[in-house]
Amino acid sequence: xxxxxxMVSLGVLVxxxxxxxxxxxxxxxxxxxxxxxxxxANTTATESLKKDAVCTKCHDSSEMKPILSIYQTKHGVKGDxxxxxxxxxxxxxENHVKNTDGKATRNKPDVVFGTKRGTSGAYPPxxxxxxxxxxxxxxxxxxxxxxxxxxxxxxxxxTCASCHEVHTAHDKVRDKQTQPEVxxxxxxxxxxxxxxxxxxxxxxxxxVCSDCHNPHGSxxxxxxxxxxxxxxxxxxxxxxxxPFLWEHQPVTEDCTNCHTxxxxxxxxxxxxxxxxxxxxxxxxxxxxxxxxxxLVGGIQSGLTNATTSKLANPSTSYAGRACLNCHVMVxxxxxxxxxxxxx
Amino acid sequence: MKVKVRVNTLxxxxxxxxxxxxxxxxCAVDADAALSLARQNGCLKCHSVEKHxxxxxYRDVAAKYKDKDHAETVKKLINHITSxxxxxxxxxxxxxxxxxxxxxxxxQTNLIEWVLSLPGGxxxxxx
Numbered sequence: 001x002x003x004x005x006x007m008v009s010l011g012v013l014v015x016x017x018x019x020x021x022x023x024x025x026x027x028x029x030x031x032x033x034x035x036x037x038x039x040x041a042n043t044t045a046t047e048s049l050k051k052d053a054v055c056t057k058c059h060d061s062s063e064m065k066p067i068l069s070i071y072q073t074k075h076g077v078k079g080d081x082x083x084x085x086x087x088x089x090x091x092x093x094e095n096h097v098k099n100t101d102g103k104a105t106r107n108k109p110d111v112v113f114g115t116k117r118g119t120s121g122a123y124p125p126x127x128x129x130x131x132x133x134x135x136x137x138x139x140x141x142x143x144x145x146x147x148x149x150x151x152x153x154x155x156x157x158x159t160c161a162s163c164h165e166v167h168t169a170h171d172k173v174r175d176k177q178t179q180p181e182v183x184x185x186x187x188x189x190x191x192x193x194x195x196x197x198x199x200x201x202x203x204x205x206x207x208v209c210s211d212c213h214n215p216h217g218s219x220x221x222x223x224x225x226x227x228x229x230x231x232x233x234x235x236x237x238x239x240x241x242x243p244f245l246w247e248h249q250p251v252t253e254d255c256t257n258c259h260t261x262x263x264x265x266x267x268x269x270x271x272x273x274x275x276x277x278x279x280x281x282x283x284x285x286x287x288x289x290x291x292x293x294x295l296v297g298g299i300q301s302g303l304t305n306a307t308t309s310k311l312a313n314p315s316t317s318y319a320g321r322a323c324l325n326c327h328v329m330v331x332x333x334x335x336x337x338x339x340x341x342x343x
Numbered sequence: 344m345k346v347k348v349r350v351n352t353l354x355x356x357x358x359x360x361x362x363x364x365x366x367x368x369x370c371a372v373d374a375d376a377a378l379s380l381a382r383q384n385g386c387l388k389c390h391s392v393e394k395h396x397x398x399x400x401y402r403d404v405a406a407k408y409k410d411k412d413h414a415e416t417v418k419k420l421i422n423h424i425t426s427x428x429x430x431x432x433x434x435x436x437x438x439x440x441x442x443x444x445x446x447x448x449x450x451q452t453n454l455i456e457w458v459l460s461l462p463g464g465x466x467x468x469x470x
Contacts, residue, residue, distance in 0.1 A: 057396065062387030104427050104439035122385065 041079035048078045051085040054097060065167070072169035082138075089113070089134050089166075113161040131159040144216055151217025163215065176208050183209045190262045198270075199263035211236075212261070229254050233261075244332030246339050250281070251331050274322040282323075377457035380450060384443050386424075392461060395468055397432055402464030409466075413459070420455045421448070 059067045070076045077083045087093070091110025099106045108123035111134050115125060125131065132154070139145055139160075148154050153162075160166075163173045163182055172178040180202050184191035187209075193199070200207040209215070212232050214225045226232040233255045234241040240251065250257040258277060259269045266273050272280070324330060329341040337343065381387055389398040399407075408416040422428070423440060430440040443451060 058388040060387075062382060062391070064382060099438055102429075102436070102438045104441045 044081045045078035048083075048085045051087055055086040055090075067167055069169050070167045073166070073171075075166060084138070091134075113159070113166070115159065115162050125159075125161075128154075128157045128159045131161060135160040144214060147214075147217030147219060149217070152223055153215055154217065177205045179208045179210065183215075193260070193263035196263035197265045198267040200261065200269075229256055240331045242332050244334055245336070246329075246333040246341060248330055248332050248341060274324055278323040372457045372460050373453055374457050374460075376450070377454045380443075380445060380454050384445070385441065386443075389441075393463075398430070399468050400464065401458045402461040403466055403468040404464070405459050405461045406464035406468075407466040408459060416459065417452060417455050420458070421451050424451065424454075 056068065061068055071078075075084055089111060090113075093109035093111075095107040096109045101107070105122070110126075111130055112123045112126045113131050113134075132148070136145065136148065140148075165171050165173075170178075173182040180191075180194070184194075190209075194202045202208065210225075212225060213223045215223060218224055218226075220227045220232065221229065224232045226235065230252065240255075242252070255261075256271075258271060260271050261269065264270055270277055327341045329335075329338055329343060333339075333341050333343060335343045381390075389396050390401055392401045394400055395403070404420075408420075424443045427439045427442045429437045431437050443454075445451060
């Protein structure tokens with residue numbers, strides 16, 4: 001028994017030793033290489049921190065606005081040569097650092113971020129173009145920012161710092177819970193609409209502005225992420241996309257023909273109430289835009305035809321009160337007999 | 344008669360306590376207000392309470408003027424922060440000292456009194 005045990009353990013040991021070269025060949029991390037990379041990272045970090053020290057000598061934790069908390073952000077990762085030092089964004093700012101004039105108020109740094117409204121620092125912010133160029137020197141490579149130039153935000157002299165807080169660990173605009181309050185600071189009409197009874201779950205933190213819009217510019221209307229309104233809506237409302245055997249033309253054209261995306265007091269996000277909404281396009285046989293009243297005769301009265309005393313089709317405006325009670329498949333139907341979007 | 348004496352004694356004690364509390368209030372330094380004022384005016388870019396930066400640590404400043412005439416020191420330091428006189432930097436170059444934005448003498452005095460009240464400094468300062 002003892003012999004068998006020894007044989008088994010010896011076998012396991014030999015198998016283990018044999019498998020080492022295979023394991024190495026299979027690409028397991030080489031410890032030597034790892035140590036080298038670690039040392040490169042340390043060198044990168046030391047050099048970057050040395051550059052930062054020129055600024056952090058004065059601008060430290062005593063600042064009114066948090067400065068050093070940038071080290072809690074992705075920009076502050078020092079072991080990566082791609083991440084910036086203070087000078088990468090603010091420029092070398094030699095006049096500011098050396099203060100050769102010897103005046104009490106130093107010359108401003110090369111690039112000062114912020115907006116006229118939002119800068120609490122001692123210096124006025126740099127031109128929007130200068131600020132954006134500093135950010136886009138790295139972030140411009142991202143395809144999502146291809147349309148920044150010419151976009152509504154850029155043409156209105158907005159800068160990255162208008163929305164983003166780079167030095168704080170929690171950039172409000174990049175958090176689902178807090179992003180809307182950043183956008184609504186300017187887009188006040190949309191804030192009001194989002195508080196209406198029927199709304200996308202913006203206040204609830206489930207939907208955010210950047211789910212539909214690309215604030216960095218886009219080829220679509222209203223800075224939408226996709227090229228058209230419908231394409232953008234279909235990213236979530238895929239069941240409305242079709243293809244349908246019986247299409248409803250305004251659905252394929254533009255969802256905002258009937259809906260208002262930021263909120264409405266008519267569910268579901270409708271611009272107007274049926275039948276009036278449908279009446280905008282449809283003036284069909286059993287529909288009338290004329291108001292029905294108690295003393296109105298004929299078809300408009302709802303029940304009888306005055307001349308033939310036969311039962312007439314009631315006015316939908318009066319009797320049905322809504323088109324969608326019957327035309328339930330308003331976004332399109334795949335039923336062979338669904339031409340009227342009944343089924 | 345006895346009652347009259349007691350009343351007089353009581354009154355004098357109350358007056359003394361009241362007087363003492365008034366003088367204590369007059370001398371009290373509002374440290375929070377002073378630190379906030381220093382922060383708002385960017386004083387802490389070159390100075391720190393404990394650490395030597397381009398300018399001396401505040402507690403070392405307190406140590407420097409510890410044995411000097413207090414009223415004279417306050418006057419001198421208020422002039423230092425309001426006149427823009429030249430300040431020498433560690434590398435030898437000179438710059439105008441930043442002028443504090445607040446014009447209220449009471450706030451300026453509170454700041455200087457706070458600096459001078461800081462304990463534990465040494466002069467000549469150590470880095």
